[in-house]
Amino acid sequence: MTVSVDQAMHVFAPALPLAVGYSGGADSTALLHACAQRWPGQVVAIHVHHGLQAAADGFAAHCRASCAALQVPLAVVHVDARPRAGQSPEEAARHHRYSALVEQARSAFAQPVASIALAQHADDQVETLLLALSRGAGVAGLAAMPAQWQRDGMDWHRPLLRVSAPDIRAWLKAHHIAWVEDPTNTDPSYTRNRIRAQLLPVLEQVFPQFRDTFARSSAHAAHAKQLQQDLAQADLQVVGVPPNIQALQQLSTERQANVLRHWLLHFHQTTPSAAQLQELLKLIAACRTRGHHIHLKVGYGFAVRKGANLGWYNP
Structure with a gap:
């Protein structure tokens, strides 16, 4: 109150x-x-x-x-x-x-x-x-x-x-x-x-x-946010930094989105839009061959494929 x-x-x-x-x-x-x-x-x-x-x-x-x-x-x-x-x-x-x-x-x-x-x-x-x-x-x-x-x-x-x-x-x-x-x-x-x-x-x-009442709703969301962060940190230990694309593909789409948001924010200080994140998830799902290319605007930079991993850079 x-x-x-x-x-x-x-x-x-x-x-x-x-x-x-x-x-x-x-x-x-x-x-x-x-x-x-x-x-x-x-x-x-x-x-x-x-x-x-x-x-x-x-x-x-x-x-x-x-x-x-x-x-x-x-x-x-x-x-x-x-x-x-x-x-x-x-x-x-x-x-x-x-x-x-x-x-x-x-x-x-x-x-x-x-x-x-x-x-x-x-x-x-x-x-x-x-x-x-x-x-x-x-x-x-x-x-x-x-x-x-x-x-x-x-x-x-x-x-x-x-x-x-x-x-x-x-x-x-x-x-x-x-x-x-x-x-x-x-x-x-x-x-x-x-x-x-x-x-x-x-x-x-x-x-x-x-x-x-609004403060209570925000407090509930904050608890859920902490759980998402805990899960993202655990998943990041598995997929690595930078994230390994094949390891990402082993996660559910929701967990991929969660760990990618966490990685982009905490390691690159950028946040993808919902549309950018959805497109990135599609590209990751389709990335099944060594020659598959990823180059996508994400936040104020670009997500790219670097060998087996996903990278990000600010031009």
């Missing part, structure tokens, strides 16, 4: 020092203030300047002023968030943001950071689930965002994932804390903004507990 900011922070127990991803918006502002109050001297902030809009310099200036007032060290990092071929703008921005957070957490402060906290909340989780449903996503997409995970040797946390957006803003107003509004958050050309402005109010009326 949803909780208040104070309740969420009461159970949040990260390894310290802690870095907070700080945009200057309402959600990250609440997270930064709450963390700085609870662990004075053990919290730093990282602001990622994407340079994608005219207001970006103003966001950075606001973050500098706020962190100076809080006596929280701040690193501002500029990134080139332009997408690669086959990559959406949102995916590109997310990739560059995570890379920048890791790099700054390791090197920008007096001592290396142990944990990173991000400010996504319960409404973000609902929006992510609805976006996944609209795209026909599988279990991994329906699992939405985890509250805690490990990446690049660090612990990552989303401590506000059970707090609603209205409760976060109410908490900020009660503590007389200012934040900045990103003008792109009201741009209707973004699907996520249309969900926020048009769908969430209707869900609030029809299903008042939608944040809690």
Whole structure:
């Protein structure tokens, strides 16, 4: 069930020092203030300047002023968030943001950071689930965002994932804390903004507990996702890295798809579309002779046959 900011922070127990991803918006502002109050001297902030809009310099200036007032060290990092071929703008921005957070957490402060906290909340989780449903996503997409995970040797946390957006803003107003509004958050050309402005109010009326029930569905999907990952890791031990085509053919079609998704994501940081994966499975099934050729667009690169194995490259 949803909780208040104070309740969420009461159970949040990260390894310290802690870095907070700080945009200057309402959600990250609440997270930064709450963390700085609870662990004075053990919290730093990282602001990622994407340079994608005219207001970006103003966001950075606001973050500098706020962190100076809080006596929280701040690193501002500029990134080139332009997408690669086959990559959406949102995916590109997310990739560059995570890379920048890791790099700054390791090197920008007096001592290396142990944990990173991000400010996504319960409404973000609902929006992510609805976006996944609209795209026909599988279990991994329906699992939405985890509250805690490990990446690049660090612990990552989303401590506000059970707090609603209205409760976060109410908490900020009660503590007389200012934040900045990103003008792109009201741009209707973004699907996520249309969900926020048009769908969430209707869900609030029809299903008042939608944040809690949707979160339970995502939790069930997350459990199934973990089982899929466990199976993929076991199958990868059998088919090898890179995958042996003949060994792949011994698996059921569903397990082939599962292990290929896992291999592409974890070894090549790319995700095939449903159509690409189905076509790749057909090519693998037909690959019965030494001269059979595989060359298929998969993710932002190409899957190819390399002798007895399946390879992938980014041109």
